Amino acid sequence: MENQVPQYRKLYELLRKHILTGVYEEGSLLPSENELCTVHGMTRPTVRHALDTLVKDGLILKKQGKGSIVRKPPQNIGILSIAGTASAIGVRYLKTDILQKPEIRNWPETFAFELSELEKESGCIYMERLRYVDNKPVFYDVNHLPNINLPRFTSRSFENKSLFEVLRKHYQVSILGGEQRLKAIIPDEQIKKLLQLKKGQPVLYIERKLTTNKEGFNIYSTIYFNSEKHTIFGSF
Amino acid sequence: MENQVPQYRKLYELLRKHILTGVYEEGSLLPSENELCTVHGMTRPTVRHALDTLVKDGLILKKQGKGSIVRKPPQNIGILSIAGTASAIGVRYLKTDILQKPEIRNWPETFAFELSELEKESGCIYMERLRYVDNKPVFYDVNHLPNINLPRFTSRSFENKSLFEVLRKHYQVSILGGEQRLKAIIPDEQIKKLLQLKKGQPVLYIERKLTTNKEGFNIYSTIYFNSEKHTIFGSF
DNA sequence: AAGAATAACTTGTATATACAAGTTGTTTTC
DNA sequence: GAAAACAACTTGTATATACAAGTTATTCTT
Numbered sequence: 270m271e272n273q274v275p276q277y278r279k280l281y282e283l284l285r286k287h288i289l290t291g292v293y294e295e296g297s298l299l300p301s302e303n304e305l306c307t308v309h310g311m312t313r314p315t316v317r318h319a320l321d322t323l324v325k326d327g328l329i330l331k332k333q334g335k336g337s338i339v340r341k342p343p344q345n346i347g348i349l350s351i352a353g354t355a356s357a358i359g360v361r362y363l364k365t366d367i368l369q370k371p372e373i374r375n376w377p378e379t380f381a382f383e384l385s386e387l388e389k390e391s392g393c394i395y396m397e398r399l400r401y402v403d404n405k406p407v408f409y410d411v412n413h414l415p416n417i418n419l420p421r422f423t424s425r426s427f428e429n430k431s432l433f434e435v436l437r438k439h440y441q442v443s444i445l446g447g448e449q450r451l452k453a454i455i456p457d458e459q460i461k462k463l464l465q466l467k468k469g470q471p472v473l474y475i476e477r478k479l480t481t482n483k484e485g486f487n488i489y490s491t492i493y494f495n496s497e498k499h500t501i502f503g504s505f
Numbered sequence: 506m507e508n509q510v511p512q513y514r515k516l517y518e519l520l521r522k523h524i525l526t527g528v529y530e531e532g533s534l535l536p537s538e539n540e541l542c543t544v545h546g547m548t549r550p551t552v553r554h555a556l557d558t559l560v561k562d563g564l565i566l567k568k569q570g571k572g573s574i575v576r577k578p579p580q581n582i583g584i585l586s587i588a589g590t591a592s593a594i595g596v597r598y599l600k601t602d603i604l605q606k607p608e609i610r611n612w613p614e615t616f617a618f619e620l621s622e623l624e625k626e627s628g629c630i631y632m633e634r635l636r637y638v639d640n641k642p643v644f645y646d647v648n649h650l651p652n653i654n655l656p657r658f659t660s661r662s663f664e665n666k667s668l669f670e671v672l673r674k675h676y677q678v679s680i681l682g683g684e685q686r687l688k689a690i691i692p693d694e695q696i697k698k699l700l701q702l703k704k705g706q707p708v709l710y711i712e713r714k715l716t717t718n719k720e721g722f723n724i725y726s727t728i729y730f731n732s733e734k735h736t737i738f739g740s741f
Numbered sequence: 742a743a744g745a746a747t748a749a750c751t752t753g754t755a756t757a758t759a760c761a762a763g764t765t766g767t768t769t770t771c
Numbered sequence: 772g773a774a775a776a777c778a779a780c781t782t783g784t785a786t787a788t789a790c791a792a793g794t795t796a797t798t799c800t801t
Contacts, residue, residue, distance in 0.1 A: 275784060301751060312786050314550070317752090325561065333752045334793030446563060449739055452732035453689035453707040471689040471707030496688035503685055511754060537781060548756050553782090569782045570763030 276311055277318035284319065288328050288339055299329060299337040364404070369397035371423040373416055380413075380489070381450075381476045387485040388415040394422060396432075399463060406464050407499050413489040432488075442486065447479035456493060464495045473501060512547055513554040520555065524564050524575055535565060535573040600640070605633035607659040609652055616649075616725070617686075617712045623721045624651040630658060632668075635699060642700050643735055649725040668724075678722065683715035692729060700731045709737060 287293055300308070305316045320337060323329045329337045374395045376384060393413045400408035412432065419440055436442040452474045456466065464472065473494040480487050494501060523529055536544070541552045556573060559565045565573045610631045612620060629649050636644035648668065655676055672678040688710045692702065700708065709730040716723050730737060 277784080298751095303751085312788095313752095314787090315785060318784085320752095321557075331752065332793085334750085334795080336751060336794095450736040451687065451709060451739075452736050453709045453730075454732070455705065455707060469691065469705065471691060473687060473689045473709075494689075496690070500686040500688050503687075513754075534781095539781085548758095549782095550757090551755060554754085556782095567782065568763085570765080570780085572764095572781060 276309075277315050277322070280305070280309055280311070280316065280319040281322045284323060285326070285328060288323075288341070293339045295339055295341040297339050298335075299339060301336060364401040366399040366401070367396065368399050369395065371396040371425070373423065376413070381491070382478045382487075382489055384415075385485050387417070388487070391415045391417045394419070402499060405498075407495045409460065409463050409493045411491045415486060417483070417486055436481075436488075442481045442483055444488075445480050445482055447477055447487075449475055449477040451475050460493050464493065466495060467497070470495070470497055472496065475501075512545075513551050513558070516541070516545055516547070516552065516555040517558045520559060521562070521564060524559075524577070529575045531575055531577040533575050534571075535575060537572060600637040602635045602637070603632065604635050605631065607632040607661070609659065612649070617727070618714045618723075618725055620651075621721050623653070624723070627651045627653045630655070638735065641734075643731045645696065645699050645729040647727040651722060653719070653722055672717075672724075678717050678719055680715050680717055680724075683713055683723075685711055685713040687711050696729050700729065702731060703733070706731070706733055708732065711737075 284299065293299060299305075299320075302313055302316050302320070305311075305319075306313055309316070320329065320331065323337075324331060328340055330340050331337050371394050374393055376389065376393045392415075394416050396412050398408075398410050398412070399406050400410070402408075422440075425435060425439075433444060453471050454474045455469070456464070456472045456474075460466075460472065461470075466472070473492075473496050475490075475492040475494065477490045477492070478487055479490070520535065529535060535541075535556075538549055538552050538556070541547075541555075542549055545552070556565065556567065559573075560567060564576055566576050567573050607630050610629055612625065612629050628651075630652050632648050634644075634646050634648075635642050636646070638644075658676075661671060661675075669680060689707050690710045691705070692700070692708045692710075696702075696708065702708070709728075709732050711726075711728040711730065713726045713728070714723055715726070
């Protein structure tokens with residue numbers, strides 16, 4: 270009754286947290302499968318299920334006879350973490366301004382992607398963010414998601430958490446994949462102002478649709494990215 | 506002795522082939538797990554392992570109580586097929602000009618990526634291509650690959666074959682993954698001329714490193730893309 | 742001391758089984 | 772005839788077990 274979260278999932282979440290918070294260092298070994306079994310009171314298939322999920326996330330790398338090697342991040346969803354051309358460290362100190370708190374709206378008249386009936390009916394949650402590296406704006410994103418089964422979502426704080434993290438943690442929504450289109454454009458005045466661009470400086474323009482484990486629940490984002498001092502980085 | 510390929514892998518390969526060749530249509534259901542068990546003489550965990558791999562590939566989508574839905578693929582490597590904003594059909598009629606036939610050179614002094622010792626020693630093969638959609642140039646790429654064990658490579662024709670196809674077919678080199686960095690830039694005069702750009706039109710600039718199944722064999726590309734009428738499209 | 746064999750670990754593959762939970766069509770009930 | 776109950780499917784989770792295969796450190800042999 271009370272135990273709707275499966276065991277392998279719990280172990281996965283725990284290990285994931287420990288990897289990301291640095292309990293296990295990059296390059297070191299996770300406890301062996303048998304150890305994890307005895308410690309957490311489960312059998313090997315269950316433990317392996319959890320580890321498989323971590324492998325899929327790219328957080329560990331398994332080697333037969335050796336163990337599970339902690340791999341810290343690319344942590345990209347598809348393409349999309351920011352790598353500073355000088356140092357990639359700055360990423361972790363990314364600050365976020367919420368320009369528009371999540372609010373319920375109608376879908377825009379013209380939309381870059383096609384919506385399902387369910388999505389159309391549900392209405393959409395809209396939010397805008399401006400993100401800073403070294404106190405300079407580099408990343409402006411506009412997000413649309415369907416208003417399906419997300420209790421209290423509009424009152425949550427996203428200040429320093431990623432949107433994905435909130436969805437994963439509180440609503441068990443995980444990103445399965447997606448598609449995106451990229452262009453180089455000369456931005457309009459509004460974008461130019463927001464990103465504090467120099468005259469003639471082009472921006473990366475990205476339209477994305479992310480599919481999730483919840484049927485009919487997709488996340489739509491439009492991104493404007495100042496690539497003067499940073500680049501969009503992706504590994505695959 | 507002779508049976509080094511695991512059963513789940515065989516089943517995976519078989520189902521994969523059947524999905525890609527159209528034995529199962531998009532949206533239809535795969536045989537149930539129990540059916541697959543009896544047909545192929547294995548147990549459910551083994552069958553499920555095979556199906557898990559297909560899910561990871563994005564070739565099927567499982568639904569509890571329902572079955573495994575065939576999902577045909579985008580099947581891109583990372584980002585990088587071109588989708589015309591008007592019609593994506595034009596892609597197939599992409600023409601290629603070889604501006605610089607493959608030739609052996611030294612590695613550039615400054616290079617966007619770090620090279621291994623092996624790669625440095627081997628020298629590099631260099632080639633440039635300009636690619637057209639509807640007889641207009643949209644895509645200019647500069648490629649560097651290490652000169653490791655590629656007999657007769659510099660004398661091959663790449664006119665209408667993809668570089669990857671030649672590598673795969675003739676040298677058993679397959680792409681495992683890679684990383685890339687993207688920017689929006691204002692191009693210099695040379696690029697502007699090559700891509701026949703209007704004044705002030707920015708281009709997408711991409712640096713890529715592709716890793717292959719051959720240890721120490723990576724492919725490095727620099728791409729300039731005119732995104733006025735087309736977009737870079739990727740799914741993941 | 743150097744190399745070969747071994748033992749003790751690790752993950753990989755596979756079987757056999759059980760019940761939970763979601764979906765769908767059929768049967769029963771009203 | 773319509774709604775509720777049921778049965779028969781589907782995939783999801785989990786246990787218990789066994790052996791194969793790769794890695795590493797130790798022990799034995801030379």
